[in-house]
Amino acid sequence: MFKKMTLLFTLVLLVLSFGLPVAAQDNVLVMARAADTTGLDPHTQTAFASFRLLELIYEPLVNLAPDLSVIPALAESWAFNDDATQLTLNLRQGVTFHDGSAFTAEDVVATFTRILDEATGAAARANYLSIASIDTPDDYTVVFNLSQPDVPLLAALATTNAAIANKEDIESGAIATVANGTGPFKLDNWTPEETTTLSANAEWWGEGPNIDGIEIRIIPDETSILAALRAGTIDFALLNDPLVATLLTDDATVTLNRVPAVAYHVLQLRSTAPDSPLVELGVRQAISCAIDRQEVLDTASLGEGSVTGPLTMAAFALDPNELFCYEKNLDQARQLMADAGYADGFTMTVIAANAEPPTALSEAQSIQAQLAEIGITVEIESLELSVYVDRWLAGDFEAAIALNGGRPDPYTMYARYWQTSGNLNNTAGYIDSTLDELMAAGRAETDPAARYEIFAQFQRHLAEMAPWVWLYTGYEYTAQQSYVEGFVPYPTDSLISLAQVSLNR
Numbered sequence: 001m002f003k004k005m006t007l008l009f010t011l012v013l014l015v016l017s018f019g020l021p022v023a024a025q026d027n028v029l030v031m032a033r034a035a036d037t038t039g040l041d042p043h044t045q046t047a048f049a050s051f052r053l054l055e056l057i058y059e060p061l062v063n064l065a066p067d068l069s070v071i072p073a074l075a076e077s078w079a080f081n082d083d084a085t086q087l088t089l090n091l092r093q094g095v096t097f098h099d100g101s102a103f104t105a106e107d108v109v110a111t112f113t114r115i116l117d118e119a120t121g122a123a124a125r126a127n128y129l130s131i132a133s134i135d136t137p138d139d140y141t142v143v144f145n146l147s148q149p150d151v152p153l154l155a156a157l158a159t160t161n162a163a164i165a166n167k168e169d170i171e172s173g174a175i176a177t178v179a180n181g182t183g184p185f186k187l188d189n190w191t192p193e194e195t196t197t198l199s200a201n202a203e204w205w206g207e208g209p210n211i212d213g214i215e216i217r218i219i220p221d222e223t224s225i226l227a228a229l230r231a232g233t234i235d236f237a238l239l240n241d242p243l244v245a246t247l248l249t250d251d252a253t254v255t256l257n258r259v260p261a262v263a264y265h266v267l268q269l270r271s272t273a274p275d276s277p278l279v280e281l282g283v284r285q286a287i288s289c290a291i292d293r294q295e296v297l298d299t300a301s302l303g304e305g306s307v308t309g310p311l312t313m314a315a316f317a318l319d320p321n322e323l324f325c326y327e328k329n330l331d332q333a334r335q336l337m338a339d340a341g342y343a344d345g346f347t348m349t350v351i352a353a354n355a356e357p358p359t360a361l362s363e364a365q366s367i368q369a370q371l372a373e374i375g376i377t378v379e380i381e382s383l384e385l386s387v388y389v390d391r392w393l394a395g396d397f398e399a400a401i402a403l404n405g406g407r408p409d410p411y412t413m414y415a416r417y418w419q420t421s422g423n424l425n426n427t428a429g430y431i432d433s434t435l436d437e438l439m440a441a442g443r444a445e446t447d448p449a450a451r452y453e454i455f456a457q458f459q460r461h462l463a464e465m466a467p468w469v470w471l472y473t474g475y476e477y478t479a480q481q482s483y484v485e486g487f488v489p490y491p492t493d494s495l496i497s498l499a500q501v502s503l504n505r
Contacts, residue, residue, distance in 0.1 A: 027212040027503055029484070032225045033238040035355040036193050036218045038386045041176045042163040043115055043122045047389055048263075048356060048405070051160050052238065052495050053216070056198060057098075058163035058181035061089055061108070061142075062154065066490050068262070068313065068408040070154055074103065074164055074182065075142075084149040084446060091140040095205050097166045098179075098186045105136035110167035112144075114175075118423075121393075124161035125423040126416040128153070130443070149444040151451075152411040159407075184209045184499035193218050208499040210486070222358060229254045229479055235503065236480045236487070238495075241358035242304040245477035257478045257489040261305075262312045262406025265357070267291070267350070267367060267469040270429025273398040278348070278429075282340030284466035289325040289333035290374045291367060297472040300362035305474035310459045311413070312406040312473050318456055323463035333374045345375020352380060352401040353388035360401045363471065367401075395426040405492070406473075410455045411443045418462070430467030 035049035042054045061075040075089040095103040112131060115122040130150040135143040144153070156162070164182065169175040179187040184206060185198040196216040200209040217234065219225045222244040228234045230253070239245040248256040269287065271278045278284055293307040307326070311317050320326045337343055350367070352360040361382060368378035383391065391397055407413035417428035418435045425431055438461065442454040462468075476493040483504045488497040 029211050029214045029236055029498065029501060029503060030217065030234045031214055031236045031238070032217045032219045032228055032234045034218070034220050034222050034225065034240065034358065035385055037190070037196075038389055039176075040179045040187075040190070042160050042165065042181075043111075043120060043124075043175075045161070046123050046393065047385060048403070048493060049385070052493070053196060054163065054179070054181075055160045055183070055494060055496055056185045056214070056498065057179045057183045057187055058160060058165070059183045060159060060162045061091075061157045061164065063496065064155075064158045064408065064490070064492065064494070066488055068491065070158055070408075073158075074108075075157075078154065080151075080154075084151050084444075085146045087144040087146065087150075087153055089142045089144075091142060092205055093140050095182050096203055097182055098201060099166070101166060101168070103164070103182055104139040105142050106139075107164050107167045108142045109134050109136060110170045111162070111164050114165070114170050115162065122161065122423070124156070124159055124412075124416060126419060126421060127156035127412050128162070129421055149446065151446055152409040152443060155407065155409045156412040156415075159412075184496075185214060188213070204499070206499060208501075210500065210502040211498075214498065220355065226479075229481070232481070235484055236498075236501075237478065238493075239477040239479055240356065242301045242474060242477070244358075245475075245479070246302060246304065248479055253482065255480050255482060255484075257480070257487070258475050259489040259491050261473050261476045261493065262408075262491050263403055263476075263493065264308055264310075264312050264406060264473050265296075265300075265305075265359070265363060265471040266402050266404060267363075267471060268397075268400045268402050268427075268429065269466070269468060270395065270398055270400075271467060272395075272426075272429045276348075276398050277340070277342055277346045278398065280340040280342070281465065282336040283342055285325065285464075286333040286336035286340070286342075286374060287371060287376070288463070288466040288469050289329045289336065290376075291370050291469055291471075292328040293320075293326065293469075293471050295328075295370070296363055296366045297474075299366040300359040301472070301474050305472045308470055308473045310462045310468075310470055311410050311455060313408055313410070313413075315408075316410050316452060316455050316459075318459050323460060324466070326463070328370075330373055337374055342375070345377065347377040347379060348399055349379045349381055349397070350399040350401060351388060351391060351397045352382055353385045354382050355385045356388075357403040359474075360403070364401045392427060393424075395429060410458065411439060415439060415443070418458075428467065430465070432465065434461050435465075 037050040037053045063073040078089045130146040132147040133145045184204045188197040190196045199213040222241045352364045364380045416422045416424040438458040445451045485502045486500045
């Protein structure tokens with residue numbers, strides 16, 4: 001009798017934790033992830049967890065394919081003029097927002113007016129500063145008039161941070177609280193840190209959705225997500241922790257999707273932090289020389305990834321061996337510390353989010369142990385994701401463990417950090433005239449070979465100045481039941497292909 005009661009109690013706990021078996025969910029995809037969105041405003045969000053929700057609800061003018069090429073979204077076609085100082089986009093007709101209102105060029109104007117308004121705090125504002133004015137010859141044509149040639153602008157539009165919002169929502173301020181996009185799914189309910197429910201947008205212009213909706217469950221412990229997958233109580237999961245994801249490598253029932261990421265793990269050093277020794281170039285260089293990046297990768301991610309320099313896209317990435325002090329050299333590090341006046345070391349505080357990425361604390365601890373060898377005492381401050389994001393955006397830290405997004409173009413990847421006008425320059429905590437000039441040159445250059453050389457110099461300069469210590473790139477992991485069909489993994493971790501998923505239970 002006691003054993004029967006114990007078994008019943010265990011089953012009740014499983015239901016409370018993971019929900020009912022997914023077979024009872026009909027044509028709704030039940031998905032689990034560890035971190036929840038931190039807000040609903042697509043233009044101001046920076047957390048990966050926010051993008052993974054908002055990209056299902058909102059759409060930009062163009063999108064990225066799995067190979068990172070630019071493809072149509074709300075714009076069906078586009079063309080630059082000869083000197084790349086004007087970009088004309090032809091909009092998709094017959095599209096409606098989730099509230100039923102029509103999508104037109106006026107919504108594009110309202111969106112980019114808001115993004116360019118410094119008071120908005122738009123995360124990707126720096127990528128669009130060349131837009132001097134916007135013309136709308138008709139309801140379905142938008143012309144961006146540029147103050148200078150801006151070759152990367154098209155790729156810069158392919159982000160949730162440039163998603164097109166309803167003009168009325170922008171004017172009323174509802175964009176901050178009401179998710180009213182044109183995308184394949186509508187937001188029905190969001191209970192922070194618990195569940196989010198989405199329903200299919202039957203009026204979506206694309207092919208799909210093939211499911212009735214998505215139920216997203218927040219399960220902070222990824223080992224519990226793994227257990228739910230194996231128990232069959234969820235259909236699909238996002239996995240960020242390689243220590244958990246790799247347990248599915250040879251699983252007979254659950255499929256693991258694994259694709260190299262363009263996002264990068266990095267130790268950010270703010271040389272503008274008040275009274276910090278990081279103001280000294282020699283100190284930052286010493287930190288770079290003292291860290292064995294492969295050791296961080298092996299410790300935190302089981303070696304699942306590759307040591308990287310600043311640029312992670314294949315077309316521009318340099319061999320890390322070409323960069324300053326990418327091989328651990330303690331003698332050089334100690335000499336640099338002594339020359340900077342810190343032979344006896346100092347104490348440095350590093351912030352790390354406890355959910356995104358799940359490897360952050362392990363990365364911080366590896367760095368902590370390694371920097372102790374040159375007299376630097378690292379104090380680790382572990383923060384809830386929302387608190388971390390607020391601190392990070394405000395530049396309220398001395399050093400930070402971060403996982404930052406990669407992009408197909410170097411300019412759109414880094415304009416917000418490494419330009420004087422960059423809206424996250426305070427977060428980056430460093431700028432110099434060389435970086436500013438190289439970014440401007442790379443933005444205007446139209447010759448591919450010349451652009452490559454510009455951004456090769458850019459990478460070498462960043463590594464030598466060591467404002468950050470780039471660590472490694474990993475993999476993007478998702479997992480699914482065998483009956484989930486049609487999902488395509490992206491190197492950006494995008495979930496937009498969920499619109500084409502079918503459930504063949």
